[in-house]
Amino acid sequence: MSLAADAPNPAPTASAARRCWMGILARASRAEIASLLQAAPPLPAHRRLRGPETGLVMARGRQGGDGAPFNLGELTVTRCSITLDDGTVGHAYVAGRDAGQAEIAAVLDAALQDPGRQASLLAAVIEPLAAAQAARAARDAARAAATRVQFFTMATMR
Amino acid sequence: MAYVAVKGGEAAIDAAHAWLAEERRGDPALPELTVEQIGQQLGLAVDRVMAEGACHDRGLAALAIKQARGDLIEAAFLLRAYRTTLPRFAGSEPLDTGAMRIRRRISATYKDLPGGQVLGPTFDYTHRLLDFALAAAGEPPPPAPQAAAEAASMPRVTGILAQEGLMQAEAASDAPPPDLTREPLAFPAERPLRLQALARGDEGFLLALGYSTQRGYGNAHPFVGEIRMGEVAVEITPPELGFAIEIGDLTVTECQMVNQFAGSKTEPPQFTRGYGLVFGHAERKAMAMALVDRALRGAELGEEADAPAQSQEFVLYHCDNVEATGFVEHLKLPHYVDFQSELEKIRQLRATALREAAE
Incomplete structure (x- = not known):
């Protein structure tokens, strides 16, 4: 919101950056975020605009994997919207039912939009979370790789 | 009643x-x-x-x-x-199972396919002998081995066949799907509605129906083109943001069943797919769903459709175990008045029958 007022056309890069940190915060537990925040500059005061509240998102698939969409089933999602004193609005939608995670993610979304706080919060919170998530994914990928079948081809008699 | x-x-x-x-x-x-x-x-x-x-x-x-x-x-x-106590915030963007972070991926149609055969944490190849060591609490198992993960892509087997024109293409569509949690089932049910019903259907019922198609009730010739299991990102586009965000990951199991199709007046001979997609690691369910999905496509492909698994009404009306439980178990509720009338009717019929026999 404040970004839109500052720059004429910040949408593509600003929304790409928000998409990135929102996705990382959605995958982080409240405890992980809270422990990283201990070493970060204090978050600004905020006021709740909506929630935190838990509801559902209908997850969709595609028939045949790449055809028309169909409704697979719902998942629980918690959302929260907050505003900072300067009017910046932060949003969060996170899978699961953790209201604390959703609220802190919304506050971080707002604070990260402030150019004065962004670099330090990215370094203190978002980047370590991203690294931990990448490490978990890499560990799964490595375990999967160890179960990849290496076929032996028998030499044929001619 | x-x-x-x-x-x-x-x-x-x-x-x-x-x-x-x-x-x-x-x-x-x-x-x-x-x-x-x-x-x-x-x-x-x-x-x-x-x-x-x-x-x-x-x-x-x-x-x-x-x-x-x-x-x-x-x-x-x-x-x-x-x-039912929760509000619905949104529908997700369709999950991109092609971009799945793979934990398991196998194909029964190609041995050496790009990305390879990845077994993942499977019961396959276990001997199904009871492991009494598990009966005694012990140390946690050693960590599973790790190997260098290649960044190889995992193309879909259906895509490999489609390149040659041998796999019937899915029509590209972003039409909003019907939702049976909002609208009751209506027939004929379009495939997206059928897939929703199958995805939440009872595993045992779908397993038996899928099995029936293999045994001759539905004329199926399936191959497991591919089964993949792993994590996919869930994306939504909240109106207050106006761009898509990821809200977390889901573990899903997907099965692409490849079936022969002899062709019809409008379509050349080719392979067609049965599709299964299920929450979690649920391979048996995904395979059964794919078999039944393909069987239910019989009518649209111009095949004879006279087996139970090919009947939309039979399958979709009976695959939901919560609904089925409700109607079967309602028989436990007091039916005292109904039964009283049945009693009197049977007594009358018996009296009439005995009297006529005596005459």
Whole structure:
């Protein structure tokens, strides 16, 4: 919101950056975020605009994997919207039912939009979370790789 | 069908539920199961309850299993009931299973396919001998081996066949899908509606129907083109943001069943697909769903469709175990008045029959 007022056309890069940190915060537990925040500059005061509240998102698939969409089933999602004193609005939608995670993610979304706080919060919170998530994914990928079948081809008699 | 309200059971019901609570807890000398233990150590039961409860939330599904004393259909019922208390925020963008972070991926049609055969954490190749070591609590198992992961892409087998024109293409579409949680089933049901019903359908029922198509009730010639299991990102586009964001990951199992198709007046001979997609690690369910999905496409492909698995109404009206439970178990409710009228009718018929026999 404040970004839109500052720059004429910040949408593509600003929304790409928000998409990135929102996705990382959605995958982080409240405890992980809270422990990283201990070493970060204090978050600004905020006021709740909506929630935190838990509801559902209908997850969709595609028939045949790449055809028309169909409704697979719902998942629980918690959302929260907050505003900072300067009017910046932060949003969060996170899978699961953790209201604390959703609220802190919304506050971080707002604070990260402030150019004065962004670099330090990215370094203190978002980047370590991203690294931990990448490490978990890499560990799964490595375990999967160890179960990849290496076929032996028998030499044929001619 | 009517049943009458009966009063007077309150004390009996309270006592029954108190006993139920005691039975649920079991011997209090043993430690109580935690919801986290169920989520961690009975993970496939949790997956099944989430799939058939049509609501993905591991904690809620584990709680439902605990409350239901391990009765998974009762647990799915509890989860379905809970979801009705929540508002729907959004529908997701369609999951991109092609971009799945793979934990398991196998193909029965190509040995050496790009990305390879990745077994993942599977029961396959176990000997199905009871492991008594598990009966004694012991040390956790050693960590699973790791190997360098190639960044190889995992193209879909259906895509490999489609390149040659041998696989019937899915029509590209972003049409909003019908939703049977909002609109009752109507026939003929379009494929997206059928897939929704199958995805939440009972695994046992779909397994038996899928099996029936293999045994001749439906003329199927399936190959497992591919099964993949792993994590996919869930994206939504909230209107207040105006761009798509990821809200987390889901574990899903996908099965692409490849079936012969002899061709029709409008289509050349080619392969067609049956498709299965299920929450969690649920390979048997995904395969059964894919078999039944393909069987249900018989009519649109111009095939003879006279087997149970090919009948939309038979399959879709009966695959939901919560609905089926409701109607079967309602027979337990008091039918005293109905039965009284049946009694009198039978007595009259008997009296008439005996009198005529005597004459």
